[in-house]
Amino acid sequence: MSFSDRRNFVKFSAAAIAAGAIGNSKADSLRSDRRKLSTGILICGGGCAGTAAALAAARSGAKVILVEKAPFAGGIITSVGLPYFDGIADIKTKRVVVKGIALELLSKSGVCAADAKTVKIHNPTIPNTFEFKILLDRLLQERKENLTVLFNTMVCGVHSDGGRIRSVTVANKDGLTEIEAKTVIDCSGDADVAAWAGAPFEQNKEVQPLTLHFRIGHVKSTATLGKDCKEALAKAQAAGELPHYYGPGIMFLFGKDEIYVHGVRVPADPTNAADLSRAEMQGRADAHAMFRAWKRDVPAFSESYFLEAYPWIGVRESRRITGQYVLNEDDLMKGNRFDDAIATGCWYLDLHPNKTTVGSANDFAPEKVQPAPYDIPYRSLLPQKIENLLVAGRCHSATRGAHASTRVTVTAMAMGEAAGVAASMAVKGNTSVQEIDGQRVREALEKVGGGPFTEG
Ligand SMILES: Cc1cc2nc3c(=O)[nH]c(=O)nc-3n(C[C@H](O)[C@H](O)[C@H](O)COP(=O)(O)OP(=O)(O)OC[C@H]3O[C@@H](n4cnc5c(N)ncnc54)[C@H](O)[C@@H]3O)c2cc1C
Known part of the structure; x- marks a missing residue:
């Protein structure tokens, strides 16, 4: 019999197994003592x-x-706070190509009709x-x-x-x-x-980077916001405050003076518990470094505040x-x-x-x-x-x-x-x-x- 009853059994008895004091039959009896559902x-x-x-x-x-x-x-x-329904429609024709439960969820979120054949943009967001x-x-x-x-x-x-x-x-x-x-x-x-x-x-061996999404409140929408934000991040990176970023991917998606940012970029192995934990901490540090850089160097952020980062860093791959x-x-x-x-x-x-x-x-x-x-x-x-x-x-x-x-x-x-x-x-x-x-x-x-x- 092969089993990969990880973490739980391992946690309780790894030391005993290593010492040769416990075998698979003991593992089975530990498992059979547990609560069962079918x-x-x-x-x-x-x-x-x-x-x-x-x-x-x-x-x-x-x-x-x-x-x-x-x-x-x-x-x-x-x-991770991602509101995008990408994949719902063909980019050229805006025709809905996925119906069923995805379209039901989009329509019940108030974005389109339940029987929509097309959507306004090919990558709609829920509000x-x-x-x-x-x-x-x-x-x-x-x-x-x-x-x-x-x-x-x-x-x-x-x-x-x-x-x-x-x-x-x-x-x-x-x-x-x-x-x-x-x-x-x-x-x-x-x-x-x-x-x-x-x-x-x-x-x-190298998977796509992980990203923590976050929101900043009380930001003014100015004509040069994108350019100013890029310059501030380049400066922060040159000063050693921010290892990697992209975009910076700033969007006024949820409110007129509130930005949603997806510019964090953390290389990591998401299937390794310790590395994932490191990535969570790095993601938070980078999100706050971006906020500090903008607050310091971009006038549109002078009265801004860090609203929230979502609970988990997002794993792409x-x-x-x-x-x-x-x-x-x-x-x-x-x-x-x-x-x-x-x-x-x-x-x-x-x-x-x-x-x-x-x-x-x-x-x-x-x-x-x-x-x-x-x-x-x-x-x-x-x-x-x-x-x-x-x-x-x-x-x-x-x-x-x-x-x-x-x-x-x-x-x-x-x-x-x-x-x-x-x-x-x-x-x-x-x-x-x-x-x-x-x-x-x-x-x-x-x-x-x-x-x-x-x-x-
Ligand atoms: C930062 C980021 C940005 C992205 N941007 C976009 C975008 O703009 N548009 C787009 O369409 N897609 C985007 N994606 C891709 C897309 O969101 C995901 O690939 C998609 O959610 C995949 O769906 P899924 O159900 O496979 O995974 P998920 O939606 O991640 O669901 C997996 C679920 O399993 C749970 N889970 C995992 N392990 C366990 C466990 N051991 N026990 C119990 N529960 C567990 C998790 O908590 C989670 O709820 C992005 C992804 C990331 C990370």
């Missing part, structure tokens, strides 16, 4: 993909548990990320009869053998709980479950599973079609470098890597080696280049919705997600208003 579908991570997966699976009648380490759903949108939390709370609670939501709950271990996940260990105020599920959907962004279960994955199909750059740029397409992507191949870039976030021209709307196959949600696992969101199976496009919020939601529907089909049919035909998933998605873009 469900049809377990969704790990309640971000863009995970929330869509939970709603889709619960709406189809399956018994679902959603586990999320934050005290709210929404992932990047609510924990308020706190209200988005409440919207998700309401939608999740509407399904409370068959959907259990566990916030403040960390997935911290996986017990797998024989190519199946037997249980997932979670930690929260109840202590450690073993959750047994017929199908597990990994929407952790980092492929935590897939990696710990032994599914093959890739992670670049970490593990990507090597699944049954690895979506690649050519598939995107050539528009390769797939019989098992279950979602549509349309964002450019948006890679951020680990260095300062002034003006743009990228060090290349985005229009050169802008695909037309493209297919995402079901097989890119299916890992190898584990039969009862789906992986949706930014850790699905794609090359680094393709992932630079598929990672955006709406595309992640579209994959999550497809995974939720597929998992539900597997549970109802008492079969494995690996056996489910992607074309049938697409047909099921179409019935609930989702699935890939089709003309008309």
